[in-house]
Amino acid sequence: MDYSAQRQFAVEPTAKVELALTTLVIGNVGRWIAEGRMLVSLDDVHFSDLESLKPELLDKIDPGLVLSPLFADSFDAIDIAQHLFALDYKGRYRVIGENLPNIDMIRQEVRAQAFGLDFDILSLPPNLSKKS
Numbered sequence: 001m002d003y004s005a006q007r008q009f010a011v012e013p014t015a016k017v018e019l020a021l022t023t024l025v026i027g028n029v030g031r032w033i034a035e036g037r038m039l040v041s042l043d044d045v046h047f048s049d050l051e052s053l054k055p056e057l058l059d060k061i062d063p064g065l066v067l068s069p070l071f072a073d074s075f076d077a078i079d080i081a082q083h084l085f086a087l088d089y090k091g092r093y094r095v096i097g098e099n100l101p102n103i104d105m106i107r108q109e110v111r112a113q114a115f116g117l118d119f120d121i122l123s124l125p126p127n128l129s130k131k132s
Contacts, residue, residue: 021064021091024057026050026080028072050075053083063091070097070106070121077106078113085114092118099126 022044029049046061050072066084070077077095084093100106100123110119 022046022061023065023067024048024061024063026053026066026068028074050080050083053080053087055087058087058089065091066093067122068093068095070095070100077110081110081114081117081119085117089117092120094120094122096122096124098124 023046025045025047027047027049029047046063048057066080066089068077068080081093095106095110097103097106100121103121103123107119107121111117
């Protein structure tokens with residue numbers, strides 16, 4: 001593609017791209033609130049704990065993306081993956097982890113427990129500003 005074609009595409013896109021997905025964040029909501037963490041209030045972002053992850057919730061908000069930590073106090077990614085699989089969830093499930101040593105092994109294990117679920121890992125580098 002020559003420069004003029006690239007410029008034309010950038011100025012006049014031929015298709016509208018849907019960027020926003022309704023997102024469900026699964027975690028220890030009670031703990032987050034007790035710690036004073038602010039849960040973002042957005043139309044397309046919802047928060048839930050694992051116990052509230054039921055068919056009614058998925059039907060109501062219809063998330064295209066589910067996010068969770070790899071590990072929480074009372075569950076881990078495998079618990080959520082199995083739960084989503086049992087609920088016949090068809091969207092994406094992504095785990096957020098920091099400084100994970102073997103991402104491929106984790107990915108394979110979770111996928112094996114919920115075969116066919118669209119699962120992947122968002123790996124963050126270690127937070128160097130944290131004091132040990």
